Amino acid sequence: MSDVADKPSASKGLKSLRLTPTASIAGIILIFWILVAFFGPALAPYGEAEIIGESFGPIGGEGILGTDKLGRDILTRLLYGVRTTLFLALITTVISFVVGVVLGFSAAILRGWFDICISRLVEAFMAFPSTMLALVVIGAMGTSITVLIMTVGLVLSIGVFRVSRAIGMDISVMDYVESARARGEGVWWIITREVLPNAMPPLIAEFGLRFTFSILFLSGLSFLGLGVQEPAADWGLMVQENMGGIFLGSSSALIPAACIASLTICMNLIVDWFQQRQQGETVLEKME
Amino acid sequence: MLQLIVNRCLQGLLTLVLASIIIFAATEILPGDVAEAILGQNRNDAAALEALREELGLNRPAIVRYFDWFFGILQGDLGVSLSTDRPIADMMSGRIWNTARLAIMTACVAIPLALILGLISAIRAGGVLDKSLAVTTLSLIAVPEFFIGLGLMTIFAVELKWLGANANIRPYYDFGRIVHAMALPVMTLGFAVLAHMLRMTRASVINIFTSPYIEMAVLKGIPKRRIVMRHALPNALSPIFAVIALNLAYMVSGVIIVETIFAVPGLSRLLIDGVALRDIPLIQACAMLFGAVYIVVNLLADIFSIIFNPRLRFPK
Numbered sequence: 001m002s003d004v005a006d007k008p009s010a011s012k013g014l015k016s017l018r019l020t021p022t023a024s025i026a027g028i029i030l031i032f033w034i035l036v037a038f039f040g041p042a043l044a045p046y047g048e049a050e051i052i053g054e055s056f057g058p059i060g061g062e063g064i065l066g067t068d069k070l071g072r073d074i075l076t077r078l079l080y081g082v083r084t085t086l087f088l089a090l091i092t093t094v095i096s097f098v099v100g101v102v103l104g105f106s107a108a109i110l111r112g113w114f115d116i117c118i119s120r121l122v123e124a125f126m127a128f129p130s131t132m133l134a135l136v137v138i139g140a141m142g143t144s145i146t147v148l149i150m151t152v153g154l155v156l157s158i159g160v161f162r163v164s165r166a167i168g169m170d171i172s173v174m175d176y177v178e179s180a181r182a183r184g185e186g187v188w189w190i191i192t193r194e195v196l197p198n199a200m201p202p203l204i205a206e207f208g209l210r211f212t213f214s215i216l217f218l219s220g221l222s223f224l225g226l227g228v229q230e231p232a233a234d235w236g237l238m239v240q241e242n243m244g245g246i247f248l249g250s251s252s253a254l255i256p257a258a259c260i261a262s263l264t265i266c267m268n269l270i271v272d273w274f275q276q277r278q279q280g281e282t283v284l285e286k287m288e
Numbered sequence: 289m290l291q292l293i294v295n296r297c298l299q300g301l302l303t304l305v306l307a308s309i310i311i312f313a314a315t316e317i318l319p320g321d322v323a324e325a326i327l328g329q330n331r332n333d334a335a336a337l338e339a340l341r342e343e344l345g346l347n348r349p350a351i352v353r354y355f356d357w358f359f360g361i362l363q364g365d366l367g368v369s370l371s372t373d374r375p376i377a378d379m380m381s382g383r384i385w386n387t388a389r390l391a392i393m394t395a396c397v398a399i400p401l402a403l404i405l406g407l408i409s410a411i412r413a414g415g416v417l418d419k420s421l422a423v424t425t426l427s428l429i430a431v432p433e434f435f436i437g438l439g440l441m442t443i444f445a446v447e448l449k450w451l452g453a454n455a456n457i458r459p460y461y462d463f464g465r466i467v468h469a470m471a472l473p474v475m476t477l478g479f480a481v482l483a484h485m486l487r488m489t490r491a492s493v494i495n496i497f498t499s500p501y502i503e504m505a506v507l508k509g510i511p512k513r514r515i516v517m518r519h520a521l522p523n524a525l526s527p528i529f530a531v532i533a534l535n536l537a538y539m540v541s542g543v544i545i546v547e548t549i550f551a552v553p554g555l556s557r558l559l560i561d562g563v564a565l566r567d568i569p570l571i572q573a574c575a576m577l578f579g580a581v582y583i584v585v586n587l588l589a590d591i592f593s594i595i596f597n598p599r600l601r602f603p604k
Binding site for chain 1: 303306307310311314315426427429430433434435438439441442446453537540541544545548549559560562563564566567568571572575578579582583586
């Protein structure tokens with residue numbers, strides 16, 4: 001009897017995780033970059049800031065992918081840069097989720113003045129472009145990695161707050177939350193035990209989207225010369241450094257730009273796949 | 289309806305004031321002040337610091353300085369730049385037109401194109417054109433603007449030599465030369481905006497297609513063209529205005545990257561230079577201007593929505 005009951009649910013679980021061709025290609029590319037982030041520096045033929053030849057050397061010359069403005073190896077800097085790019089994007093997204101989700105869920109559960117105060121404040125911040133907000137803070141505090149991480153994390157958390165508050169609002173009116181409240185559980189208990197597990201699917205998708213946005217945002221700032229600073233390698237910074245090389249026929253700016261694009265396109269495809277899977281699952285559940 | 293529009297305008301004003309407080313506060317809560325920024329290396333000289341603070345009026349409480357700054361802006365006095373020592377209003381006046389031209393040209397190309405393609409996608413949902421547009425727009429949204437910009441530049445300006453890579457328009461340029469120089473920046477900015485707007489237009493029109501009154505129109509045997517133009521489109525206008533506003537506002541940040549790539553001497557370059565040099569009055573003035581444009585565009589979209597959507601006139 002238990003066998004019969006287990007089988008369909010097991011196959012449903014598998015089905016909901018089944019990969020589509022696009023999602024698997026995107027996943028492979030993403031895993032590739034993550035592996036490079038871990039082992040890249042060990043594989044790199046030269047040092048991060050080591051000058052190996054002429055500036056803007058061609059592909060297949062001094063370096064396999066050519067050299068940059070200062071004659072550093074592009075491949076080496078790409079291998080080092082993925083670490084910076086992925087690490088910064090990850091840590092800013094995590095910060096934005098810790099801040100955004102805690103405040104968003106608290107606002108949804110507590111309601112009242114707490115909700116009103118934070119929501120109004122967030123609306124005021126939403127009233128002007130997030131890039132502007134980041135630029136003002138970076139302009140006032142200078143370009144250090146800590147400032148960069150905190151600024152981007154807080155700018156991202158504005159969006160996360162709105163999403164998690166909306167999700168929290170939906171869940172907080174459910175019977176199981178009501179009964180937890182009636183039992184006299186505290187806010188923290190309700191958030192971690194009742195709301196969070198049920199909010200997981202949309203939050204995971206949101207995490208993927210914010211992560212992608214963070215990559216774009218950070219590389220945009222680096223591209224403007226306001227993000228990661230020399231001599232560290234970062235993909236956005238590499239584009240900025242080598243932009244002048246385009247007119248000399250060098251692809252040293254396009255290669256890191258294409259790498260960022262590959263990262264963000266793959267992330268988008270995976271989030272898309274995940275959302276469709278989740279939707280498919282909920283539709284199936286409704287039918288049963 | 290007038291009451292509603294007046295209310296919305298007052299709300300917009302309130303948002304502007306809030307935005308100004310945020311901008312002022314963001315540069316205020318931080319360690320160090322303008323005097324230290326000016327002195328730079330010599331900031332440890334307490335006497336010089338104190339004298340400069342006195343001169344710049346930094347010894348007054350923050351709230352007094354805020355009102356001073358805010359009413360200055362209202363009277364058109366944007367302050368004096370720290371890095372150039374010139375009035376900020378003068379520095380901006382030469383550049384506003386460069387940014388505005390880029391934004392207006394992009395809007396003129398991208399908005400009609402996005403609406404038409406979005407409408408076609410919605411009508412032929414699931415067709416070949418719709419599917420290929422969906423893939424294209426998804427990738428355009430996913431990639432950074434500088435990738436599109438540099439890619440277009442490499443192809444059209446460096447390899448093919450069809451279009452210009454420098455969009456610094458001189459006053460003596462004739463129309464042909466302006467088009468030649470502006471084509472790539474407009475394309476770069478346009479692609480990103482177009483992709484967002486197309487998807488949102490498609491979604492809002494499809495959303496309307498599923499409503500009962502459209503079904504009724506179909507059952508009555510009204511031709512499809514008439515259903516789209518007379519029944520669906522008028523009701524889709526209000527969400528479409530919101531979409532346009534959102535994307536014009538998005539252009540405010542997209543323009544920063546595009547101006548950097550194509551060397552447009554516009555307002556956002558001024559802002560970036562200000563941030564790099566930590567020229568706080570310049571940053572405040574630029575951010576306030578961009579913020580104001582963003583808020584006004586959103587305000588206009590809401591007003592148009594109120595005019596075109598009767599349901600919004602009677603809030604619950």
